[in-house]
Amino acid sequence: MKSGVFLILLSVSLTPFGDALSKQLGQTQSPFFIVFLRYFTAGLIALALARMGGITVRFPARDRAGTILRTALVIGAMTLLIMALSMIPLANAVGGFLIAPIVATLISVAIYGEKLTFPRLAGSLISFLGALLILRPGTSLEPGMLLALAGGGLLGAFLAASRGARCGQHPVSALAVQCLLGSAMLAPLALPAISGMSIALLTPALLLGVVTAATHFLTVAAYQRSEAARLAPFFYFNLVAALIVGLVWFHEIPGWPAMIGLGCIVAGGLISLVRAAPIGSNLGAFRREIRGARLARGEASELL
Numbered sequence: 001m002k003s004g005v006f007l008i009l010l011s012v013s014l015t016p017f018g019d020a021l022s023k024q025l026g027q028t029q030s031p032f033f034i035v036f037l038r039y040f041t042a043g044l045i046a047l048a049l050a051r052m053g054g055i056t057v058r059f060p061a062r063d064r065a066g067t068i069l070r071t072a073l074v075i076g077a078m079t080l081l082i083m084a085l086s087m088i089p090l091a092n093a094v095g096g097f098l099i100a101p102i103v104a105t106l107i108s109v110a111i112y113g114e115k116l117t118f119p120r121l122a123g124s125l126i127s128f129l130g131a132l133l134i135l136r137p138g139t140s141l142e143p144g145m146l147l148a149l150a151g152g153g154l155l156g157a158f159l160a161a162s163r164g165a166r167c168g169q170h171p172v173s174a175l176a177v178q179c180l181l182g183s184a185m186l187a188p189l190a191l192p193a194i195s196g197m198s199i200a201l202l203t204p205a206l207l208l209g210v211v212t213a214a215t216h217f218l219t220v221a222a223y224q225r226s227e228a229a230r231l232a233p234f235f236y237f238n239l240v241a242a243l244i245v246g247l248v249w250f251h252e253i254p255g256w257p258a259m260i261g262l263g264c265i266v267a268g269g270l271i272s273l274v275r276a277a278p279i280g281s282n283l284g285a286f287r288r289e290i291r292g293a294r295l296a297r298g299e300a301s302e303l304l
Contacts, residue, residue, distance in 0.1 A: 004225035015242075025204055092148065171220045
């Protein structure tokens with residue numbers, strides 16, 4: 001289990017570096033071009049790894065429509081995050097993105113019929129409160145924060161859609177297909193910047209691809225060594241890493257309302273991971289206890 005935790009911590013620690021590179025590029029490049037660059041490079045790296053390992057890269061024969069939908073969701077989420085990074089501090093954007101697990105939980109309850117537990121309900125409410133604190137209705141709305149939360153919503157939909165996916169692909173093949181398919185979706189929007197791409201962008205493009213591929217494989221390796229429930233809380237270390245990277249790289253310090261709101265989102269996500277019986281079963285047990293108490297009182301009165 002310890003090796004899985006170490007790998008997931010390494011993965012979420014690397015993620016803000018990719019976001020920081022994207023934020024840096026966002027000062028001169030369009031978000032569509034940055035996301036295209038990120039996924040296209042990662043796809044090429046995955047193809048190279050597949051060739052070295054003798055792995056066949058193919059578009060899945062089953063669930064093709066689902067593969068396209070999930071790719072569109074994750075590409076949309078990443079595009080919104082890159083847009084947000086150009087407007088607000090790195091930690092704020094990453095923190096807004098962390099609402100994804102709560103969104104995935106609510107979608108899974110509504111669509112897949114997963115049981116709603118008290119921790120999940122409480123976690124959702126606390127995370128919603130955190131989002132309100134960040135957005136602060138009635139004050140001037142930060143478009144960047146709204147974009148980050150919207151991106152987190154799309155990522156949550158992607159996680160929920162991935163819940164029942166059964167493509168039977170090798171992880172390297174799945175990464176190559178998703179990255180190349182996603183870059184193809186963005187190519188028309190990124191085309192103006194692609195035609196004027198300079199050699200100076202090759203190094204950041206390669207770094208973006210390496211970080212994207214590395215975080216993917218580290219996450220897969222972590223899940224192969226530990227249970228998902230044990231690893232889930234460590235994803236929120238992403239916010240700590242983003243705070244450090246944002247402070248060192250961009251000298252960014254989020255305001256107190258944003259920090260409290262981000263803390264609520266993280267707390268809500270962690271609370272929702274607590275295992276508990278579904279609300280319905282808890283109510284059923286409570287009713288049974290009341291019925292038992294009434295029967296006991298009835299028997300006692302008969303004896304008297």
